[in-house]
Amino acid sequence: MTKTISAGMSARRTAIIGGLMVATGPLSLTLYAPALPTIVDDLNTTDAAGKLTLTVYFAAFALGQLICGPLSDRYGRRSVGIAFFAIYVLGSLVAAFAPSLEVLFLGRFIQGFGVSAGVALSRAMVRDQFVGAEAIRILTMVNLILTVTPAVAPTLGSVILLFGSWHQMFVVMAGFGLAIVAMLGTNARETLPVAARIPFSPRVIFSNYRALLSAPDFVFPALLLALAFSGFHSFTALLPFILIDDMGLTPFQFAMAMLVQTASFISGNLIASALAARMGGQRIITLALALLALGGLGFVVLPMLFPHSVMALMVPVGVWMVGLAFIGPSATATAMAGFGSMAGAAGALTGFFQVGGGFAGSLAAGTLFHDAQTALTIMMPLSALVAIGLTWIDRSRVRKSAT
Structure with missing residues (x-):
C-alpha cells in the first residue's frame, strides 16, 4: 500500500536533493580509487596501509550516522545537513594538504564523519513524507542520481592524475561539499515539522536505538543491507590493486x-x-539474492576459466551491482516502514549497518588475506551465502509468527 505522509517537498525534489547528498559518499571513494597505488608510492607506505584509508573513512562514516540521525530528529534535517557537510569540506581540505599518511588518515576520518549525513538524512527525508511503494520508488530515484557520480568520478580522477596529483582530487571533493551546503541552504525545505521533533538526549537516543535493535522487522533487512554492501566495498577496495x-x-x-x-x-x-510498482519489496529482494549468488559464484569461476581477463572480474561485478540496486531501496524501505516517529534514528541506523558492512568488508579485504585476488574469491561468495541464509531465517520467523 502506498501512502503519502506530508508534502514538505515533491517526490522529484526529495529524490534530487537526497541523491546529490548520498552521491558525496561514493565520490569520496571512486574519485581517488585510480590514485591508490600512486598514494602508496608517494607516501612511501604499503598496499595494506593504502587500503586502510578506505577503512578509516568507513569507520567514521558509520559512527557519524549514529550522531547525525538523532540530531536531525531534534533540530531538523536541513540545518544538521548543512553542519555535517561543512565538516566534510574541512576533512577534504585536510586530506588535500596531507604531507603524510597519518594526516591523510585524519582527513579521511573527518570526511567520513561529515559525509555520513548524506545517507542518514536522505532516508529520513523520504520517510518523513512517503511510505510503501512510493518510498521504494523515490529511494530508487535517489539511487539513479547516485549512479552519475561513480560513472564520472573514476574518469575525472584519472584525468586529474594525468595533469596533477592526488592532492587535487580532495580539492574537487571539497568543492562538491560546498555545492551541497549551498543546495541545502537555498533549495531544500525542512521535512520534519517542529511538532514532530524529539529531544536530543542520551536517554532518548539509547531508547530509540534499543527499540530498533530489538525489533526483528528492522534488524533483518538492515543486516541484509550490511552484507550486500560489504561485498560491494570489498571489491571497491580490491579492484584497483x-x-x-x-x-x-x-x-x-x-x-x-x-x-x-x-x-x-x-x-x-x-x-x-x-518492478516497484508491480511487485512487493520481498519479491524484489528474492530476485536480488539470486543475482548476488550468481555474482559471488562468478568471482570464483570466471577468473579460473579466463585468467588475466578484465571482463572475468567485471562481469560478476556487474551482476552484483544489479542485485545491489534491487536490494538497497527495498531493504531500506522495509527496515524503516514501522518507525516513522524516529525516522532520523532509523535512517541513521540503516546507514550504520550499510556503511558498517562496507567498513567490515574493506577491513577484511585489506588485512585478512595475503593478496587481493584471494580475498575477492573468498569474500564475495561468502557474503552472498550469508545474505541468503539470513533472509531464509527471517522469512521463516515471519511465517511462524503469522500462524
Missing part, C-alpha cells in the same frame, strides 16, 4: 573498466523502479 598493479591497467583504463559497474547499477535501478 588487481587491475592496476597485477594486470597492468593504466588509471584511465581502470576507469573505463569501472564503467561496467556503473552501467550495471544504472540498469538495475531502472529495472527496480519499474
Whole structure:
C-alpha cells in the first residue's frame, strides 16, 4: 500500500536533493580509487596501509550516522545537513594538504564523519513524507542520481592524475561539499515539522536505538543491507590493486573498466523502479539474492576459466551491482516502514549497518588475506551465502509468527 505522509517537498525534489547528498559518499571513494597505488608510492607506505584509508573513512562514516540521525530528529534535517557537510569540506581540505599518511588518515576520518549525513538524512527525508511503494520508488530515484557520480568520478580522477596529483582530487571533493551546503541552504525545505521533533538526549537516543535493535522487522533487512554492501566495498577496495598493479591497467583504463559497474547499477535501478510498482519489496529482494549468488559464484569461476581477463572480474561485478540496486531501496524501505516517529534514528541506523558492512568488508579485504585476488574469491561468495541464509531465517520467523 502506498501512502503519502506530508508534502514538505515533491517526490522529484526529495529524490534530487537526497541523491546529490548520498552521491558525496561514493565520490569520496571512486574519485581517488585510480590514485591508490600512486598514494602508496608517494607516501612511501604499503598496499595494506593504502587500503586502510578506505577503512578509516568507513569507520567514521558509520559512527557519524549514529550522531547525525538523532540530531536531525531534534533540530531538523536541513540545518544538521548543512553542519555535517561543512565538516566534510574541512576533512577534504585536510586530506588535500596531507604531507603524510597519518594526516591523510585524519582527513579521511573527518570526511567520513561529515559525509555520513548524506545517507542518514536522505532516508529520513523520504520517510518523513512517503511510505510503501512510493518510498521504494523515490529511494530508487535517489539511487539513479547516485549512479552519475561513480560513472564520472573514476574518469575525472584519472584525468586529474594525468595533469596533477592526488592532492587535487580532495580539492574537487571539497568543492562538491560546498555545492551541497549551498543546495541545502537555498533549495531544500525542512521535512520534519517542529511538532514532530524529539529531544536530543542520551536517554532518548539509547531508547530509540534499543527499540530498533530489538525489533526483528528492522534488524533483518538492515543486516541484509550490511552484507550486500560489504561485498560491494570489498571489491571497491580490491579492484584497483588487481587491475592496476597485477594486470597492468593504466588509471584511465581502470576507469573505463569501472564503467561496467556503473552501467550495471544504472540498469538495475531502472529495472527496480519499474518492478516497484508491480511487485512487493520481498519479491524484489528474492530476485536480488539470486543475482548476488550468481555474482559471488562468478568471482570464483570466471577468473579460473579466463585468467588475466578484465571482463572475468567485471562481469560478476556487474551482476552484483544489479542485485545491489534491487536490494538497497527495498531493504531500506522495509527496515524503516514501522518507525516513522524516529525516522532520523532509523535512517541513521540503516546507514550504520550499510556503511558498517562496507567498513567490515574493506577491513577484511585489506588485512585478512595475503593478496587481493584471494580475498575477492573468498569474500564475495561468502557474503552472498550469508545474505541468503539470513533472509531464509527471517522469512521463516515471519511465517511462524503469522500462524
